[in-house]
Amino acid sequence: MSHKTIKTISDPKLKLEVLTKEEVQKIHEATLHIIQTTGIRFPSKRALEIWEAHGADVNYEKKIIRAKPQLIEDALKTCPPKYVLAARDPQQDLPLDGNHVCLGTDGCGVEVIDIETKEKRTSVLQDVRDIARVADATNEVAFHWVPVSAQDTPTEARGLHEIKAVWENSTKHVQTESIYNVHEAKAAVEMAEILAGGKDNLRERPVISMMQCTAPPLGHDGGSLDAALIAAEAGIPTGFMTMSACLTTGPATLAGTLTVGNAEVIAATALLQLAYPGAPVFYAAAQTSSDPRTGAYTGGGPEDFLFGAATNVLSDFYNIPLSMGSFATGAKEPNWQAGLEGSLSTFMASVVMSDMLLGCGFLHGSRIWSYAEMMMDCEIFSIIHKMMQGIVVDEETLALDAIAAVGPGGHYLAQKHTRNHMRELFMPQFLDRRPYTQWEEKGDDARDWALNKARKILKEHQPDPLDEKISKEFERIIKLVEKK
Amino acid sequence: MSEELETLFKQMAQSIIDGDSDISVELAQKSIEMNIPPLDAITKGFVVGVNYIGDQFGLGEAFLPELVMAGEAMKAAVATLEPELLKLGEARETMGKVVLATVEGDIHEIGKTLVGTMLSASGFEVTDLGVDQPADKIIGKAIEIGASIVGMSALLTTTMVRQREVIEEMDKEGLRPKIKVMVGGAPITREWATKIKADGYSEDAVGAVKLAKDLVGKGDA
Numbered sequence: 227m228s229h230k231t232i233k234t235i236s237d238p239k240l241k242l243e244v245l246t247k248e249e250v251q252k253i254h255e256a257t258l259h260i261i262q263t264t265g266i267r268f269p270s271k272r273a274l275e276i277w278e279a280h281g282a283d284v285n286y287e288k289k290i291i292r293a294k295p296q297l298i299e300d301a302l303k304t305c306p307p308k309y310v311l312a313a314r315d316p317q318q319d320l321p322l323d324g325n326h327v328c329l330g331t332d333g334c335g336v337e338v339i340d341i342e343t344k345e346k347r348t349s350v351l352q353d354v355r356d357i358a359r360v361a362d363a364t365n366e367v368a369f370h371w372v373p374v375s376a377q378d379t380p381t382e383a384r385g386l387h388e389i390k391a392v393w394e395n396s397t398k399h400v401q402t403e404s405i406y407n408v409h410e411a412k413a414a415v416e417m418a419e420i421l422a423g424g425k426d427n428l429r430e431r432p433v434i435s436m437m438q439c440t441a442p443p444l445g446h447d448g449g450s451l452d453a454a455l456i457a458a459e460a461g462i463p464t465g466f467m468t469m470s471a472c473l474t475t476g477p478a479t480l481a482g483t484l485t486v487g488n489a490e491v492i493a494a495t496a497l498l499q500l501a502y503p504g505a506p507v508f509y510a511a512a513q514t515s516s517d518p519r520t521g522a523y524t525g526g527g528p529e530d531f532l533f534g535a536a537t538n539v540l541s542d543f544y545n546i547p548l549s550m551g552s553f554a555t556g557a558k559e560p561n562w563q564a565g566l567e568g569s570l571s572t573f574m575a576s577v578v579m580s581d582m583l584l585g586c587g588f589l590h591g592s593r594i595w596s597y598a599e600m601m602m603d604c605e606i607f608s609i610i611h612k613m614m615q616g617i618v619v620d621e622e623t624l625a626l627d628a629i630a631a632v633g634p635g636g637h638y639l640a641q642k643h644t645r646n647h648m649r650e651l652f653m654p655q656f657l658d659r660r661p662y663t664q665w666e667e668k669g670d671d672a673r674d675w676a677l678n679k680a681r682k683i684l685k686e687h688q689p690d691p692l693d694e695k696i697s698k699e700f701e702r703i704i705k706l707v708e709k710k
Numbered sequence: 711m712s713e714e715l716e717t718l719f720k721q722m723a724q725s726i727i728d729g730d731s732d733i734s735v736e737l738a739q740k741s742i743e744m745n746i747p748p749l750d751a752i753t754k755g756f757v758v759g760v761n762y763i764g765d766q767f768g769l770g771e772a773f774l775p776e777l778v779m780a781g782e783a784m785k786a787a788v789a790t791l792e793p794e795l796l797k798l799g800e801a802r803e804t805m806g807k808v809v810l811a812t813v814e815g816d817i818h819e820i821g822k823t824l825v826g827t828m829l830s831a832s833g834f835e836v837t838d839l840g841v842d843q844p845a846d847k848i849i850g851k852a853i854e855i856g857a858s859i860v861g862m863s864a865l866l867t868t869t870m871v872r873q874r875e876v877i878e879e880m881d882k883e884g885l886r887p888k889i890k891v892m893v894g895g896a897p898i899t900r901e902w903a904t905k906i907k908a909d910g911y912s913e914d915a916v917g918a919v920k921l922a923k924d925l926v927g928k929g930d931a
Contacts, residue, residue, distance in 0.1 A: 522913075
């Protein structure tokens with residue numbers, strides 16, 4: 227297994243129509259109506275001033291902007307439809323071009339099932355390093371989110387410690403969802419510039435991207451907005467994620483929640499384009515339904531799966547890449563629910579070609595990291611990757627010569643055609659295909675095998691090290707932020 | 711009880727079950743015009759509806775929005791009757807006073823708002839300070855209204871440390887254990903709650919109500 231190869235889904239043969247053109251148009255018009263009439267909250271002085279300078283109606287007291295449809299539509303026209311997420315190792319760059327589905331590690335959790343003791347505990351910086359290293363070794367993980375919070379680092383520079391830890395332990399692209407204030411955003415840009423080799427090189431090859439959460443319904447967080455503007459200015463791909471949830475932060479209906487979330491994302495995306503036309507942006511979403519009985523975050527269910535398929539239709543309509551929430555089961559341990567939610571959410575998001583999937587590794591609604599779950603999520607991704615290739619029908623695959631040679635009765639095991647094509651069949655790592663008695667004797671299952679695989683990687687895999695001088699520079703920058 | 715009165719109380723309960731604030735206010739006004747003691751209107755009328763929805767919710771039959779709407783209808787009815795209660799120098803018995811807030815630097819509040827609604831529906835008097843609240847504001851309000859419980863929410867690992875600061879400040883001012891502290895939010899775990907010496911934590915709003923009742927010594931209510 228060469229760790230340079232990244233498995234992405236491309237040239238799909240499967241298709242799904244979850245929304246018609248007319249339905250997308252309706253959602254778009256409803257979105258513009260919301261932005262024009264109800265408005266969106268932008269609690270950032272800088273953001274409000276940008277909106278005002280471009281002719282939006284700004285209520286500084288309530289921090290709500292209302293913008294005409296034309297302003298939003300014109301602003302969105304400058305979004306670049308394609309760009310690359312660059313990696314420390316250029317062979318691992320990821321094209322966001324509508325024809326690649328890339329899997330990331332999920333984030334940002336607060337607890338970890340310890341890889342050795344199997345006990346649940348609070349996450350620390352060493353976990354960020356270890357998870358990055360395991361992810362670096364897998365073919366399935368294409369890029370990193372900061373998987374867990376480094377809770378043993380100072381809060382004012384935590385987001386910086388985290389990206390440093392990932393960069394030092396992997397050559398793949400890093401997307402952070404944990405930098406949401408001006409100080410850290412500026413420092414992160416500085417760190418990325420050092421890694422990329424200067425400001426211009428960073429624009430050319432953004433080795434980092436940043437994701438900010440919206441504050442639903444119809445609002446944003448001030449720190450997130452300011453951080454996003456700083457990232458966009460430096461040419462760092464920036465996205466806003468809605469986690470709008472039916473019943474609580476969104477209407478009970480799926481169309482309503484899709485539209486509310488769309489308004490949040492589209493308005494913030496337009497803001498970035500008004501400020502820095504042409505800045506690389508992406509759409510991010512992980513809508514869900516709250517549990518009707520308790521209001522709890524669900525992290526799975528048919529509504530999530532439909533959102534997973536519908537959102538890429540929207541981001542395609544706006545012609546920008548999508549980062550879509552998938553996996554992230556609500557299950558408490560790797561079990562039936564985890565497999566079900568991981569599979570369906572990822573299939574639905576993949577079949578419509580969502581550019582980025584977030585992501586593998588979590589239990590309990592993105593709160594508890596599990597290495598076993600991570601490895602099994604990777605296998606689910608691999609299965610879907612295989613399914614997306616569909617069925618190829620041509621002279622060679624119809625196998626008429628082999629069929630004639632075998633005739634009625636007999637078998638295909640000794641055919642050359644078989645030898646030529648057998649390795650195209652999927653080889654699972656964690657599906658149990660053993661005889662019943664063997665299972666009975668050993669009493670182990672996928673969870674044990676997955677955990678063992680992660681343990682082996684962590685023990686053996688050494689990623690290409692980051693230049694020590696660069697690490698030292700990172701340290702210096704982080705120290706300065708900590709002193710502020 | 712006259713038949714007319716019985717019908718009115720039933721209508722009051724139904725207005726809460728239906729979550730209809732317009733009707734619950736209308737019925738509250740009607741009861742004032744009919745010179746019905748306001749405490750009777752509350753306990754024999756409206757509260758019956760709240761209890762019914764609460765029971766249905768406990769059974770998994772009622773959904774959260776029904777509970778929220780019942781809470782709103784109840785609040786509106788009680789607000790209408792409040793001036794009459796004051797005139798009579800009476801007060802509605804509550805489970806206790808609670809101050810809720812999302813800590814400084816954090817603007818996430820959906821979970822906290824749910825907890826507030828559920829506590830109100832369960833008979834607590836809730837003062838919700840909203841988001842981004844510094845320690846002195848939270849503590850000041852708790853002292854001002856004589857709160858039995860302070861509830862703090864945080865969604866970020868970088869802001870949840872503020873929960874500890876508030877607790878430390880309360881300890882310094884000698885406010886505990888008289889005022890109990892409960893914490894919540896997506897990153898909050900039992901370990902964290904124990905570490906910062908909170909009196910309790912809950913992952914969801916239903917658990918928060920049970921916790922609050924335990925904290926005020928009315929766990930079986």
